[in-house]
Amino acid sequence: xxxxxxxxxxxxxxxxxxxxxxxxxxxxxxxxxxxxxxxxxxxxxxxxxxxxxxxxxxxxxxxxxxxxxxxxxxxxxxxxxxxxxxxxxxxxxxxxxxxxxxxxxxxxxxxxxxxxxxxxxxxxxxxxxxxxxxxxxxxxxxxxxxxxxxxxxxxxxxxxxxxxxxxxxxxxxxxxxxxxxxxxxxxxxxxxxxxxxxxxxxxxxxxxxxxxxxxxxxxxxxxxxxxxxxx
Amino acid sequence: xxxxxxxxxxxxxxxxxxxxxxxxxxxxxxxxxxxxxxxxxxxxxxxxxxxxxxxxxxxxxxxxxxxxxxxxxxxxxxxxxxxxxxxxxxxxxxxxxxxxxxxxxxxxxxxxxxxxxxxxxxxxxxxxxxxxxxxxxxxxxxxxxxxxxxxxxxxxxxxxxxxxxxxxxxxxxxxxxxxxxxxxxxxxxxxxxxxxxxxxxxxxxxxxxxxxxxxxxxxxxxxxxxxxxxxxxxxxxxxxxxxxxxxxxxxxxxxxxxxxxxxxxxxxxxxxxxxxxxxxxxxxxxxxxxxxxxxxxxxxxxxxxxxxxxxxxxxxxxxxxxxxxxxxxxxxxxxxxxxxxxxxxxxxxxxxxxxxxxxxxxxxxxxxxxxxxxxxxxxxxxxxxxxxxxxxxxxxxxxxxxxxxxxxxxxxxxxxxxxxxxxxxxxxxxxxxxxxxxxxxxxxxxx
Numbered sequence: 001x002x003x004x005x006x007x008x009x010x011x012x013x014x015x016x017x018x019x020x021x022x023x024x025x026x027x028x029x030x031x032x033x034x035x036x037x038x039x040x041x042x043x044x045x046x047x048x049x050x051x052x053x054x055x056x057x058x059x060x061x062x063x064x065x066x067x068x069x070x071x072x073x074x075x076x077x078x079x080x081x082x083x084x085x086x087x088x089x090x091x092x093x094x095x096x097x098x099x100x101x102x103x104x105x106x107x108x109x110x111x112x113x114x115x116x117x118x119x120x121x122x123x124x125x126x127x128x129x130x131x132x133x134x135x136x137x138x139x140x141x142x143x144x145x146x147x148x149x150x151x152x153x154x155x156x157x158x159x160x161x162x163x164x165x166x167x168x169x170x171x172x173x174x175x176x177x178x179x180x181x182x183x184x185x186x187x188x189x190x191x192x193x194x195x196x197x198x199x200x201x202x203x204x205x206x207x208x209x210x211x212x213x214x215x216x217x218x219x220x221x222x223x224x225x226x227x228x229x230x231x
Numbered sequence: 232x233x234x235x236x237x238x239x240x241x242x243x244x245x246x247x248x249x250x251x252x253x254x255x256x257x258x259x260x261x262x263x264x265x266x267x268x269x270x271x272x273x274x275x276x277x278x279x280x281x282x283x284x285x286x287x288x289x290x291x292x293x294x295x296x297x298x299x300x301x302x303x304x305x306x307x308x309x310x311x312x313x314x315x316x317x318x319x320x321x322x323x324x325x326x327x328x329x330x331x332x333x334x335x336x337x338x339x340x341x342x343x344x345x346x347x348x349x350x351x352x353x354x355x356x357x358x359x360x361x362x363x364x365x366x367x368x369x370x371x372x373x374x375x376x377x378x379x380x381x382x383x384x385x386x387x388x389x390x391x392x393x394x395x396x397x398x399x400x401x402x403x404x405x406x407x408x409x410x411x412x413x414x415x416x417x418x419x420x421x422x423x424x425x426x427x428x429x430x431x432x433x434x435x436x437x438x439x440x441x442x443x444x445x446x447x448x449x450x451x452x453x454x455x456x457x458x459x460x461x462x463x464x465x466x467x468x469x470x471x472x473x474x475x476x477x478x479x480x481x482x483x484x485x486x487x488x489x490x491x492x493x494x495x496x497x498x499x500x501x502x503x504x505x506x507x508x509x510x511x512x513x514x515x516x517x518x519x520x521x522x523x524x525x526x527x528x529x530x531x532x533x534x535x536x537x538x539x540x541x542x543x544x545x546x547x548x549x550x551x552x553x554x555x556x557x558x559x560x561x562x563x564x565x566x567x568x569x570x571x572x573x574x575x576x577x578x579x580x581x582x583x584x585x586x587x588x589x590x591x592x593x594x595x596x597x598x599x600x601x602x603x604x605x606x607x608x609x610x611x612x613x614x615x616x617x618x619x620x621x622x623x624x625x626x627x628x629x630x631x632x633x634x635x636x637x638x639x640x641x642x643x644x645x646x647x648x649x650x651x652x653x654x655x656x657x658x659x660x661x662x663x664x665x666x667x668x669x670x671x672x673x674x675x676x677x678x
Contacts, residue, residue, distance in 0.1 A: 012479055018486035083478035085512065086471075087519050087570040088527075105482035105508050108489060171542035216545045218557030218595075219538045224549065 004119055007048040008032045009039040009065075010081065011057050019052070019081075022108035028115065036060040043069070048076060050115055053098070055082040063096045070097035077118040081106070113169075120166060130165040133211040133226045135204070137165055146207035156181055157200045164213065164223035173220040197221060248410045255406060259399040266391040271383060275376070278350075282343040284382045286354035286369055289315065293367060294358055309377035311349060315369040317360065339366075349374030416445045424452070433460050467518055474515035481508050513637035516574055517623070520644040523571060528649065530672040531572060533563040533597040540576040541595050548580075552590045555580065560598035565669035571645045572603075575653075578638040579605035579665045587662070601651070601671040606664045611657035620655055642667065 006023065010016040011034045020030045030052075033042050036059050039051070055062035066078055077099045082089070085103040093101045099118050102111060120128075130137045134147045142158050144151055153161070159180040163172055178193050189195075201213055210226040245253075274281045285307060293315055306313030341354040352371045357364060371378070416439040423436045433456040436449045485504050491497040541557040548555035576595065583593045587609030594606040612620065619625050623640035639653070642665070646653040651668040658664050 012483070015479060015483050015486070018483060018490075022486060022489070083475050085478075085515060087523060087568060087574070090570065104478040105485045105504075108486065169546055171545045173538060173542060214545070214549055216541060216555060216557065218559065219541045219545070222542075222545055222549070224546070 003027065003029050004049045004115070005046070006030045006050045006052060006115065007039065007042055007046075008052045009034070009036075009057065009062070010052070010054040011035065012054075019108075019111070023112060023115070026108065026112040028112070034058070036062070036065050039065060043074070043076075050118055051076055051078045052081050052111075052115075053078055055080060055084055055093075063093065063098075066093075066096045066098050079114060079118060081111075117167075130162065132165050132168045132223065133209065135161075135165070135209050135211055137162055146204065146209045149207070151203060151207045153200070153203060156196050157203065160196055160200055161223075164221060168211075168223050168225055171216050171220050171222040177220060247414065248407065251406050251410060252403060255399065255402055259395060259402075263391050263395055266395070267387055270386045270390055274379070274383065274386065279341070279343055281379055281382060282352045283341045283354070284386070285379060286341060286352060286356070286371070288382055288385060289369055289371075290354075290356045290358070290367055293369075306371060307373070307378040308380060309375070310371055310373050312372040313370070315367065317358070317365040318368050346372065413442055413445070416442070416449075420445070420449055420452070427456070433457075433463075467522055470514055470518040471522075474511045474518065477507075477511045481511065510637075513641060516641045517637055517644065520571070520574075520641050520648065523568060523645070523648045525648055525650065527568055528566040529568075530564055531567045531569045533565055533567075533572065533601070533603050533669070534559040536569055536572045537576055537595055537597040537603060540573055540580065544577065544580050548584060548593065551584065553584065554590075554592035555595065556592060557595045558597075560596060562600050562671070563598040563603075564672045565601040565649075566672045567649055567669055571648065575642050575645050575667055576603065576605070578642050579667075582638050582665070583607040583609075583663075591662075601669040602666055603669075604664055604666040606658060606662055608662040611661060612655060612663045617655060621653060639665075 004027075006028050008016060008019055008023075008030050010019065010032070013034070016032050016034070020032055023030050031042060031046065031048070033039050034057075036057050039053070042048075043051075053062045053065065057065075062080065062082070066080075069076070069078070078097070079100045079102060080093045080098045081102050081104065082093070083104045090101045090103075100114055102114055128139055130139060136145045137143070137158065138145075139162060142155065144153050144158055144161060160177060163177055163180050174193060177197075181192055181196060197213070204211070204213070212224045212226075214222050214224065216222060274284075289307060306315070339356050341352065343350060343352050345351075349372060352373075354369050356367045356369075358367050359365070419439070420436050423434070427433055435453045435456060438449050438453070439445055481504065485501070485508070488497060488501050488504060491500075537557055537559070541555055545555045580593060580595060583605055587593065587607030591608035593608075596604045596606065621639045621643040623637060625636050625640075643653040646667045646669075650670045653665070653667045655663055655665050
């Protein structure tokens with residue numbers, strides 16, 4: 001996988017250098033500019049995978065830049081980094097066409113995780129291998145490996161696991177998981193999800209997988225990486 | 232805060248109505264006294280007409296006593312001598328010359344003469360008795376003013392009481408009506424002022440066109456309200472701006488700390504920064520909760536929002552080895568602001584994570600009906616803490632540095648903006664239940 005190239009638009013030089021340094025260590029290449037004009041210029045000459053955008057910039061509003069780029073059909077993912085955490089600010093940002101909204105202050109691992117999530121979005125990435133703990137899932141081949149050994153799994157189970165892995169560390173709602181089952185075939189009984197999840201857990205336990213699948217009653221399921229690794 | 236001194240039943244000073252009524256009565260009395268004085272002065276300078284009035288009065292009495300012999304009737308008070316009789320011939324009275332009988336109320340003839348030790352008044356009046364004309368001859372001897380007392384009293388009744396009593400009664404009624412009318416716009420303004428709530432911005436008082444005095448007062452109050460509004464807006468935007476401006480330096484602090492070599496100092500500083508971050512967030516949340524306009528509410532589903540918040544917070548709960556679960560009991564469509572309700576859930580769950588002990592589970596429940604609740608399985612809340620739990624900046628133990636004591640205050644404010652309430656109770660089988668009620672949304676119209 002090639003290195004992801006990010007454009008950071010932030011007028012606070014000290015914060016910008018800290019973000020650059022942090023993301024650098026997480027394996028991103030970050031270009032930095034301090035103004036709307038600078039951002040527009042950088043976007044013309046370079047192709048970026050993602051833009052990190054502060055809202056209050058010296059020569060204009062970040063949201064205006066988002067709208068302008070979306071009108072120009074530029075589909076580059078945009079993550080807004082802002083001090084504006086008002087009740088309506090997030091909705092305003094997403095309505096303007098941003099893909100995600102992160103309120104300052106934030107931690108670098110969280111920022112990096114959001115960036116990766118945006119880059120994994122359909123259309124923004126190719127078929128790839130998802131790795132969490134000692135599990136890896138090849139999204140093209142539809143195979144699952146635990147600790148280097150391929151394990152047996154039905155297409156439904158692979159599909160379930162894929163959804164959990166893509167959102168590792170987050171709760172995936174039941175409807176989204178059921179969607180994975182429906183896409184396989186038409187007949188899904190009311191507790192098909194529970195049954196399938198239970199079989200998947202048994203298989204992973206049997207293969208000594210170090211991830212944990214937790215139930216959030218009334219909401220969905222979440223897959224967590226082992227606690228020992230950084231998270 | 233002691234609001235008792237500000238209640239409606241304030242000072243018990245005299246009402247405007249009472250003041251006017253009192254003054255009016257005073258003036259009426261003064262006027263009556265002046266009138267009496269004028270009557271007395273007028274008559275004492277005209278003894279002839281007083282004498283005539285005196286005898287007229289007696290003649291009336293004699294006539295109204297029909298058949299009794301007039302001489303037996305008591306004369307005016309203080310009379311030294313008094314006689315009254317009917318006669319047919321006037322010849323015996325020296326000097327009396329009477330024209331035609333006038334039959335009216337006045338005397339036909341009166342004479343006042345000084346005698347030793349006083350005066351004598353003689354008068355004749357034509358009367359008709361049993362269909363026949365007679366002359367009533369009256370003679371009176373007396374001294375001083377006392378015999379005139381009934382006359383003067385009669386005069387007072389006739390000239391002072393008769394016109395003044397109806398007049399002052401009319402004035403009093405007019406006073407009631409006028410005061411009511413004048414005060415009505417003031418009462419209305421009073422009700423409007425009472426309804427003012429700094430939390431919801433100050434509405435202006437509705438202006439009245441008359442009376443002009445009330446109009447100018449209302450306009451002056453409105454100008455004062457405008458200045459207050461500006462001051463409140465400044466205070467709010469200051470809180471919001473200050474919290475807002477603190478976020479960038481906090482980011483820098485946090486990211487810089489991450490570059491320090493791992494160790495105890497770094498961990499402590501990181502915890503402090505997080506505490507400060509949380510405080511700033513809550514200040515901003517509170518400022519925004521204060522400013523959230525109820526007009527922005529729309530139909531939202533408490534269950535949908537609850538699921539999202541639980542999904543977002545479950546990893547954090549799991550990291551603390553706690554179970555966070557969600558249940559929906561139906562009919563959860565309410566009028567609300569989605570982000571505000573998210574904060575209500577989040578603050579309540581945060582509160583439960585922080586205050587319920589160990590690894591107990593936390594239940595998040597939407598419904599039944601327009602309400603949500605967050606239940607922990609801790610020890611519950613001490614009775615003495617229940618009333619203060621929602622106070623801003625209140626904490627059970629101030630020495631604990633985590634949290635600013637704003638979370639539940641934010642929940643309460645947001646509940647109020649939604650037209651609902653936030654409350655807490657201890658569950659029968661242990662643990663605290665925080666409940667927030669909302670207004671049910673109108674049933675959706677079929678599309």
